[in-house]
Amino acid sequence: MTSVNSEKPAQDSCGYVEVTTIDHPEVIMKVEMRNEILFKAPTRVGLLADVCDALGAKGVNILAIGAYDKGGDGEFLLLTSNNRDASEALLALGGTVDFVPVVWAEMPNEPGALAKIARRIAEHGINVSQIHATTADAPTAGIVLRTDCEIDVIKMLGDL
Template identity: 30%
Template sequence: MKQLSIISDNRTGVVTEITEALAAADVNIESIDAETLGEHVVVVLNVNKYDAALQAVHQLKNMRIITEDAILVKLNDEPGALAKIARRFTDAGIELRSIRFMERNSDYSLVAISTDRTANALALVADVLVPQEMPE
């Protein structure tokens, strides 16, 4: 799964600009996280049409776009499930860049994880990995 991170100066309307550009490109947002960090806004997205989304946000002015791979895992919804996965990465010396809960219900959680070494990380979580379709 590809993840888009968009960094902009902190100003009114940043999220509106991004979401309207994606809507105009017929891109569905599967998850969004927006946070103000000092003078900047960081918006992290997972979308259904990665290439179309990338094209759409590149048209926006004064925004920096960063792309990275995210691994999607399915964990039992119970105390310590995420800690066990985090421990695997720590023991292997793999840095966690981001963790996002994509879906949660009473039985399981779907979690998107970005690391500094995706190929190595995939091998560590093969038992809980959710197979992904190729992005458009």
């Protein structure tokens, strides 16, 4: 079965709809609410290669990725440069495409930076249900968070 949920403005778990960018140079360099693509398709050899080829052919950059084998299905979490084109490319592979609100934060790529963010979220009683990150030997790193209330996380991280 192939399906897609039309991408709407990011709506967090608390029901807020807002896209916010906060620049804060000490711990968080940038934080915003984004829609992450959740793509599910039957697991098979080469699925990752096909996903990456399909996105590349559409000119879509992968900003962050997580992928898992869950009970015979490949489940991909993708933050992309263009969700509309990415959705079209992924649907052509078969499977389903949905959108999930997440917090995207850019932070210094240094020891303890994520610890400060995680502690601040915990102190505010917010549960993190999912995290994945992108780093390289570069001055910044990016994290993707799915939480109980993304807007509260954005506001709170903006105060760091």
